[in-house]
Amino acid sequence: MDEKQLLELALKLGFADAAVINTEELVFVPAFRSLCEENLCGKYGVNYACPPDCGTVEEMKKKVLHWRQALIMQTMWDIEDPLDSEQIKPAKTQHNQLTRQLIDQAGIPGLMIGASGCSLCSPCAITEGKPCRFPKLQYSCMSAYCIFVKEMTERCHMDYDCAPGITTFFSMYCFQERVS
Numbered sequence: 001m002d003e004k005q006l007l008e009l010a011l012k013l014g015f016a017d018a019a020v021i022n023t024e025e026l027v028f029v030p031a032f033r034s035l036c037e038e039n040l041c042g043k044y045g046v047n048y049a050c051p052p053d054c055g056t057v058e059e060m061k062k063k064v065l066h067w068r069q070a071l072i073m074q075t076m077w078d079i080e081d082p083l084d085s086e087q088i089k090p091a092k093t094q095h096n097q098l099t100r101q102l103i104d105q106a107g108i109p110g111l112m113i114g115a116s117g118c119s120l121c122s123p124c125a126i127t128e129g130k131p132c133r134f135p136k137l138q139y140s141c142m143s144a145y146c147i148f149v150k151e152m153t154e155r156c157h158m159d160y161d162c163a164p165g166i167t168t169f170f171s172m173y174c175f176q177e178r179v180s
């Protein structure tokens with residue numbers, strides 16, 4: 001499946017917008033790691049796909065740059081308050097499920113980056129001292145990779161802040177393996 005077909009598939013599945021970016025154009029900001037440490041999402045230290053267990057910023061960046069391109073997917077939601085976790089959590093779950101659906105239909109190898117940290121199990125097996133239950137399906141979020149999302153949307157000509165009362169989420173699928 002090529003770039004054009006991936007974009008068509010994303011829109012067909014219901015994403016509000018989609019774009020493809022060269023991974024070398026992404027901006028990584030190591031200082032964002034401190035935002036994860038504030039643990040507003042509640043996943044810091046209790047999820048294999050989140051810091052500190054997911055890896056260092058440098059290791060995460062390397063995982064992304066292993067792939068040449070990334071499909072960026074956006075959904076929009078009628079949510080007034082982006083901090084309203086009762087509405088945000090299920091919406092992010094739906095966004096991540098739609099992302100997985102696209103990946104399954106695309107059928108090409110790659111790396112999923114979610115709109116939130118992995119929520120495939122509740123709680124994550126790390127809290128029970130057990131290995132990850134779905135290591136091939138687990139995904140980290142853009143924050144765990146320290147990706148500067150606003151900058152990314154500008155480079156892709158996508159809307160970061162859509163309108164008052166609308167909350168947007170982004171996920172990514174990195175594809176086209178870089179062969180060294």
Ligand code: SF4
Pocket residue numbers: 047048049118119120121122123124125126131132133134135137138139
């Ligand atoms: S798949 Fe389950 S065990 Fe693995 S990181 Fe995700 S929530 Fe944790």
